[in-house]
Amino acid sequence: MSIELHQVSKEFGGVAAVRGVSFRVNDGELVALLGPSGGGKTTVLRMIAGLEAPTAGDIYIRGQRVNDLSVQKRNIGFVFQNYALFGSMTVLKNIAFGLKIKRWGRRRRAERVAELLELLDLCGLENRYPHQLSGGQRQRVAIARALAPQPSVLLLDEPFGAVDAKIRQELREWLVRLHSQLNVTTLFVTHDQEEAMEVAHRIIIFSTGRLEQMGPPREVYDQPANEFVARFIGVMNVFESEVRGGVARAGELEFPAPGRPDGDRLRLGFRPYAVQISADPAAYRYPAILRHAFFLGVVMRLELEMPSGLAVRARITKEEYTQLGLAEDAPVSFQIRQFRVFSRDDAAPAAETAVS
Amino acid sequence: MSRTIPIHLDSAGRGPGPAAAGSPAVRRMLIGLALGFAAVFLVLPLANVLVKALGKGVSYYQTTLSDPDMRAAIRLTLAVAVITVPLNLVFGLAAAWAIGKHSFRGKSLLITLIDLPFSVSPVVAGLVLVVLFGAQGYLGPWLDRHDIRIIFNLPGIVMATVFVTVPFIARELIPLMQASGNEQEEAALTLGASGWRTFWHVTLPSVRWGLLYGVILCNARAMGEFGAVSVVSGHIAGLTDTLPLQVEKLYHEYNQTGAFAAASLLAMLALVTLGFKALLEWRIRRRYERGQRAAPSGRMEAGA
Numbered sequence: 053m054s055i056e057l058h059q060v061s062k063e064f065g066g067v068a069a070v071r072g073v074s075f076r077v078n079d080g081e082l083v084a085l086l087g088p089s090g091g092g093k094t095t096v097l098r099m100i101a102g103l104e105a106p107t108a109g110d111i112y113i114r115g116q117r118v119n120d121l122s123v124q125k126r127n128i129g130f131v132f133q134n135y136a137l138f139g140s141m142t143v144l145k146n147i148a149f150g151l152k153i154k155r156w157g158r159r160r161r162a163e164r165v166a167e168l169l170e171l172l173d174l175c176g177l178e179n180r181y182p183h184q185l186s187g188g189q190r191q192r193v194a195i196a197r198a199l200a201p202q203p204s205v206l207l208l209d210e211p212f213g214a215v216d217a218k219i220r221q222e223l224r225e226w227l228v229r230l231h232s233q234l235n236v237t238t239l240f241v242t243h244d245q246e247e248a249m250e251v252a253h254r255i256i257i258f259s260t261g262r263l264e265q266m267g268p269p270r271e272v273y274d275q276p277a278n279e280f281v282a283r284f285i286g287v288m289n290v291f292e293s294e295v296r297g298g299v300a301r302a303g304e305l306e307f308p309a310p311g312r313p314d315g316d317r318l319r320l321g322f323r324p325y326a327v328q329i330s331a332d333p334a335a336y337r338y339p340a341i342l343r344h345a346f347f348l349g350v351v352m353r354l355e356l357e358m359p360s361g362l363a364v365r366a367r368i369t370k371e372e373y374t375q376l377g378l379a380e381d382a383p384v385s386f387q388i389r390q391f392r393v394f395s396r397d398d399a400a401p402a403a404e405t406a407v408s
Numbered sequence: 409m410s411r412t413i414p415i416h417l418d419s420a421g422r423g424p425g426p427a428a429a430g431s432p433a434v435r436r437m438l439i440g441l442a443l444g445f446a447a448v449f450l451v452l453p454l455a456n457v458l459v460k461a462l463g464k465g466v467s468y469y470q471t472t473l474s475d476p477d478m479r480a481a482i483r484l485t486l487a488v489a490v491i492t493v494p495l496n497l498v499f500g501l502a503a504a505w506a507i508g509k510h511s512f513r514g515k516s517l518l519i520t521l522i523d524l525p526f527s528v529s530p531v532v533a534g535l536v537l538v539v540l541f542g543a544q545g546y547l548g549p550w551l552d553r554h555d556i557r558i559i560f561n562l563p564g565i566v567m568a569t570v571f572v573t574v575p576f577i578a579r580e581l582i583p584l585m586q587a588s589g590n591e592q593e594e595a596a597l598t599l600g601a602s603g604w605r606t607f608w609h610v611t612l613p614s615v616r617w618g619l620l621y622g623v624i625l626c627n628a629r630a631m632g633e634f635g636a637v638s639v640v641s642g643h644i645a646g647l648t649d650t651l652p653l654q655v656e657k658l659y660h661e662y663n664q665t666g667a668f669a670a671a672s673l674l675a676m677l678a679l680v681t682l683g684f685k686a687l688l689e690w691r692i693r694r695r696y697e698r699g700q701r702a703a704p705s706g707r708m709e710a711g712a
Contacts, residue, residue, distance in 0.1 A: 103594055141613075
């Protein structure tokens with residue numbers, strides 16, 4: 053079932069938490085609400101659920117305006133950040149709670165609970181109390197409980213925030229698998245861009261109560277709408293530069309800026325992957341020292357220091373690193389393959405420019 | 409010498425000064441002091457009460473307790489408790505729920521008011537009732553005209569007791585309600601439960617042990633209250649004397665055995681209350697420990 057927000061705002065005691073947000077989540081989609089903490093994502097989720105009333109704007113679920121519909125009647129499944137399992141009920145009773153409220157018969161209830169226990173791999177834990185479960189198990193019980201009454205939409209608030217890295221990865225895979233099986237419209241809040249990229253069909257990026265950009269992971273990465281998005285989705289080198297004679301300069305770095313008047317100040321950015329590097333100090337245009345090389349698994353994060361002290365971050369695969377014969381504190385040279393200009397007012401930047 | 413070494417390590421190099429508090433001799437002395445104090449001031453008087461009460465034999469004890477005035481005092485004490493505890497139960501739950509789960513104007517005022525009976529002498533509470541409802545009080549003439557008697561009657565005694573016991577349940581529940589937050593309730597709402605149902609099935613079960621604990625303490629105090637009740641009771645034998653008042657009265661009438669017999673009832677009540685309390689604490693602890701034990705095995709299953 054689709055979710056649609058139209059110019060939704062929310063104020064808490066005169067402080068705007070959400071400002072004029074509009075977006076649409078299509079039927080069966082899996083969408084991430086991504087942004088730094090305190091950006092209003094959770095408030096948006098709570099307004100869709102009906103736990104919070106918008107100060108202005110309309111919310112539609114399945115095309116029906118739900119502003120005046122109580123939480124109980126919205127038929128949504130909500131998974132809370134800290135699970136909010138009923139501490140005095142067993143796993144079984146937690147999952148069956150919504151079904152009992154909706155007056156499902158005993159037999160149907162038992163069938164549905166068994167189905168969910170199976171689906172979420174919770175068999176054997178029926179009679180445990182929440183405090184007897186691990187974090188990952190609690191999270192799956194919370195999801196099972198939310199899914200039991202067959203909600204039209206599933207809302208998850210930081211669903212993987214409170215578990216350790218390994219379980220987090222497992223749960224992500226769970227969510228994707230679950231979604232492809234059940235195909236329930238799902239919206240989840242996260243501050244982890246990697247998580248959003250991995251799990252979601254589309255990402256909605258939020259900062260300070262405003263919607264910055266909405267699009268598929270690839271699109272927000274390759275075509276960020278502004279500097280905030282560019283820096284939040286992945287890493288970016290950003291420099292302040294000044295134009296002189298059609299060239300924008302930031303320290304030793306020079307970028308073509310044809311048609312720009314002298315004295316114009318530009319913010320420029322480039323991804324660490326756009327840095328091409330060589331162990332031969334004369335191979336490329338810019339000389340530098342490789343200060344640090346951090347091993348991150350498949351890729352290496354490199355910190356280059358230019359003679360003026362300007363620091364540039366680069367990323368290459370560890371195979372490349374070995375092939376190129378790079379070493380820490382050794383002189384190198386590099387060039388920048390492509391960069392992007394951010395306008396001062398954070399409006400949509402120009403398309404990426406390739407440097408030949 | 410070797411025994412002092414671990415103590416120095418325990419105190420994280422702070423030197424022998426603070427570490428001395430942990431030395432076995434000092435520890436034994438402190439424990440002995442605490443136990444000795446408890447024995448002299450708590451156990452000895454209690455034992456003495458029983459000895460004195462049974463001083464003239466078991467049959468005399470039984471006769472004393474079957475005296476009509478004594479019977480009336482026991483009945484009145486039970487009646488007061490039976491009325492007071494449910495009143496405070498409802499008030500305590502409502503107040504703790506409002507304070508713990510909601511924010512509203514005058515919240516801190518309400519918290520202060522709940523603490524008031526702890527900070528005011530019970531005698532003052534009794535006097536306030538007399539000033540309000542007594543024959544010479546503000547509402548006295550009106551009550552007299554309508555033939556309603558509050559002072560020197562059960563309603564006055566109940567009101568005085570309710571006032572004194574207000575904090576017991578509310579104070580026990582407020583921190584629990586605050587600690588559990590709103591998420592479980594919100595989860596119930598998103599699953600379609602009404603506010604009422606959420607309260608009964610989610611909020612109340614989550615505080616049930618604290619509630620029971622509060623009820624036990626409230627009941628003990630309701631039966632044992634002396635000061636406030638003494639002011640409003642009027643000491644009418646067989647009518648408005650509660651057990652604590654009966655104890656005092658018999659004592660002043662030089663009926664020591666009778667006084668101690670009544671006191672022994674109150675003391676036994678206290679013991680039963682303490683027993684319940686200990687049982688409750690033991691059950692809660694066991695529940696918690698069982699949870700602690702089960703959690704690691706749960707984690708193993710998650711990894712499998």
